[in-house]
Amino acid sequence: MPLDSTSEPAVELRNVSKRFGQLTVLDRLSLTVACGERLFIIGPSGSGKSTVLRIIMTLERPDEGEVWINGRNLYPSQPPGLRRRTDQRHLRTIRRDVGMVFQQFNLFDHMRVINNVMEGPMRSLGLPRPEAERRARELLERVGLADKSRAWPAQLSGGQKQRVAIARALAMQPKIMLFDEITSALDPEIAAEVLKLVRELAGQLSMTMLFVTHQMHFARTMADRIIFFDGGHIIEQGPPEAVLDQPKEKRTQDFLASLTEVS
Amino acid sequence: MTWHWAFAWHVLPTLLQGPVVTVEATVAGMFLALLIGLLWAGMVLSGRRMLVWPARMIVEFIRNTPLLIQLFFLYYVFPEFHLQMPALLTGIIALGVNYSAYTAEVYRTGFQSIPRGQRDVAVALSLPPHRAFLDVILPQAIIPMIPAMGNNLVAMFKDTPLLSTITVGEMMQKALVIGDTTFRYLEPMTMVGVLFLVVSLISALGISRCERFTRRRS
Numbered sequence: 001m002p003l004d005s006t007s008e009p010a011v012e013l014r015n016v017s018k019r020f021g022q023l024t025v026l027d028r029l030s031l032t033v034a035c036g037e038r039l040f041i042i043g044p045s046g047s048g049k050s051t052v053l054r055i056i057m058t059l060e061r062p063d064e065g066e067v068w069i070n071g072r073n074l075y076p077s078q079p080p081g082l083r084r085r086t087d088q089r090h091l092r093t094i095r096r097d098v099g100m101v102f103q104q105f106n107l108f109d110h111m112r113v114i115n116n117v118m119e120g121p122m123r124s125l126g127l128p129r130p131e132a133e134r135r136a137r138e139l140l141e142r143v144g145l146a147d148k149s150r151a152w153p154a155q156l157s158g159g160q161k162q163r164v165a166i167a168r169a170l171a172m173q174p175k176i177m178l179f180d181e182i183t184s185a186l187d188p189e190i191a192a193e194v195l196k197l198v199r200e201l202a203g204q205l206s207m208t209m210l211f212v213t214h215q216m217h218f219a220r221t222m223a224d225r226i227i228f229f230d231g232g233h234i235i236e237q238g239p240p241e242a243v244l245d246q247p248k249e250k251r252t253q254d255f256l257a258s259l260t261e262v263s
Numbered sequence: 264m265t266w267h268w269a270f271a272w273h274v275l276p277t278l279l280q281g282p283v284v285t286v287e288a289t290v291a292g293m294f295l296a297l298l299i300g301l302l303w304a305g306m307v308l309s310g311r312r313m314l315v316w317p318a319r320m321i322v323e324f325i326r327n328t329p330l331l332i333q334l335f336f337l338y339y340v341f342p343e344f345h346l347q348m349p350a351l352l353t354g355i356i357a358l359g360v361n362y363s364a365y366t367a368e369v370y371r372t373g374f375q376s377i378p379r380g381q382r383d384v385a386v387a388l389s390l391p392p393h394r395a396f397l398d399v400i401l402p403q404a405i406i407p408m409i410p411a412m413g414n415n416l417v418a419m420f421k422d423t424p425l426l427s428t429i430t431v432g433e434m435m436q437k438a439l440v441i442g443d444t445t446f447r448y449l450e451p452m453t454m455v456g457v458l459f460l461v462v463s464l465i466s467a468l469g470i471s472r473c474e475r476f477t478r479r480r481s
Contacts, residue, residue, distance in 0.1 A: 057386065057387055058386060059387075092389050098387075099387065100383075102384070104380050106380035106383060110402045119388060120389070123388075123390050123391070123398060124389040124391070124394075168388070172388060
C-alpha cells in the first residue's frame, strides 16, 4: 500500500538509549516509521532488535530519549523536582493502538483458544461478550482455526499456537503491529505456513507493521524498508533490494554472508 | 494401665465437642493467613523499598519466634495494654498471623513462577492491572500453590492443640479436662490423637484430589 508520508509518523524514536546494567543495548537511536509502512529490522542476535519493539510496546522504558506513537509522547517530561514516574494510564491508552506477536506465542494456557482471543477486546476495550465472541470467531476463521475455538492451547501445535496469538493481537484492532521473531520457535515448514498467513493478512490490512526476523526471503518480499541493526546502532537502511543485494557497509555484507552459509 | 472401652465411650461425646472448635480455629486461621500472607507477598513483590523491607522484617520476626510465645503474648500481654479478646479469637489471630509468614512465601514463589511472557502479553493487550492480575496471573499462580497451601493447612490444624494453653475448648483441652478430673489420660489422649490423624489424612487426600483436578484442566 502507498506510504502516507504527509501525515504523522506511526512511530518515532528520538535519541533513545537503553542500558541493561553495564550493557548498552540501544545507543541514541532515532527511527521514524511512517503510517502504513512495513519495516523490517534485521541483524545479529543480541543487537537490540527486539528491544526496539519492546520499547514501542512499552514493555521496556528507555533510559533516555523520547518515544512517540501516533503523535503522542509515551513519557512526557514531568515538572522538574518531581520524581520521574510512569503514568500507567497514559501508557495504556496509547498502547491500545499497538499489538505484538511474540516468539514464544505466550498464549494464556488456562483459557480456551476463543477466550484467549476475547480477553483483550472484553477486558481492555470493554466490548460486550457477544461482540467480542463474534470478532474472535471471525479472526479464528481467518487464521484457519475456526474448528479449534474450544480447544486448550496445550492441545495445539506450535504453528497453531502462533496463529491464535496472531488472532489475539489482531482482535485489538491495533494500528501498529509488532512481530518479534514470530517463527524462530517453529520448524521450517510450519514457519513458512505462518509467514504465508501473515502475508495474506497484511494484504488485507492497512496497519503499520514492524518485523524483527531472520527470514530474509520474507523480508525481501514484504518490506518497504529494511534496517540492518548491530550493536545498538542502525548500520544501514533502505529498500530490500538495496540492503540485501547491494549492501554498502562491511558489517551488513558480513552478516548477510553468514546467513547464506547457514542456509 | 489397661484400656477401658466403657470409659472411652463415656468421654467420647465430650471429646467430640472439641473438633468443632478445632475446625473453626483452623478454617478461620487459614483464611486469615491467606489474607495477611497475600499482603506480605504483595509488599515484597512490589519492589518498593519502603514496602519490601518492613514486610521482610515482619515475616522473619514471625518465623523466628515460637507460636506458643506469640500466643501467650497476645493472650497475656496484650490485655495489659487494654487489648483484651476472647480466647478463641486470640487463638485464631495468632494462628493466622503466624502462618501468614509461610503463606507469604508460597504466594511469592507462586507468582514468580509465572513466565515473564504472560505479563508481557497482558501489557500488549493493554489489560488494566487488576484484570491482568485476576485473569492472567492469579489463575496460573494458584495451581502450583495448592500443594504448599494444603500442607500449611494441615500443619496449622496440627498446631491447634496449642490453643488449649489459652483455655480454648478444642479437642486437646477437652481431653486435658477429662484427664484432670478422672485421672485417666490414656483413653482421652489416644482418642484425640486418632481424631487428629483421621482428619489430617482426610484433608491430605482432599488436597491431592484438588491438585489432580486442577492439573487435568491445564
